[in-house]
Amino acid sequence: MEQLKCTTTNCIHNLCSHCNATVVGVDSKGRCATKMKRAGGALEQTFAELEAAEEFLSDAPDIVNCDAECLFNKEGRCSASSIYVKDSFFRTKCDTRIVE
Ligand code: SF4
Ligand code: SF4
Numbered sequence: 079m080e081q082l083k084c085t086t087t088n089c090i091h092n093l094c095s096h097c098n099a100t101v102v103g104v105d106s107k108g109r110c111a112t113k114m115k116r117a118g119g120a121l122e123q124t125f126a127e128l129e130a131a132e133e134f135l136s137d138a139p140d141i142v143n144c145d146a147e148c149l150f151n152k153e154g155r156c157s158a159s160s161i162y163v164k165d166s167f168f169r170t171k172c173d174t175r176i177v178e
Contacts, residue, residue, distance in 0.1 A: 081160035082138040086170045087120040089113045094127050096135040097163070104144040104156070109169040149176040 084097045091099040091112065103111040116122040142156035150158040161174040 079138040079140075079142055079156065079159065079161070082142070082163065083160070084110075084163035084170070086110075086113065086163065086165050088115050088123055089170065090116050092123065093130045093135055094132070096137070097139060098136040099139050100141075102139045102142045104142060104146055104172050106145040106147075107169075108146040108148070108172045108175045110163055110171065113170050144172075146172070146175055147177055148172075149178055150174070 082097045082102070083095050084092055085095050086092050089097075089110075091097050091114065099112050101112070105111045116126075118125075138160070142161065143154055144151050144156045145154065148156075150156055150161075158174055161172055163170060164173050165171075
């Protein structure tokens with residue numbers, strides 16, 4: 079994958095909308111299963127972002143494994159070149175998902 083933009087406000091893998099996980103898992107409902115909340119919540123993420131150097135931010139995970147029904151799902155792997163992940167009411171979901 080070339081690019082993953084994730085706008086979650088609270089994940090240990092997230093800095094400035096970039097995901098630094100090497101492998102991301104998306105479950106059958108399109109929810110990010112790799113998300114891990116920071117102990118200090120969204121505030122801790124805000125402080126981490128203030129200290130982050132732009133040049134060290136990751137572009138995308140190497141692999142996105144996915145169990146969701148989606149046009150881009152090829153045998154359990156995401157084949158999209160870029161995806162957008164964002165917070166919804168209760169969970170953080172892939173917004174690029176297209177159900178055929
Ligand atoms: S894609 Fe998932 S693991 Fe990566 S920053 Fe977003 S919520 Fe965290
Ligand atoms: S675009 Fe589709 S295949 Fe790729 S992670 Fe999102 S739901 Fe899964």
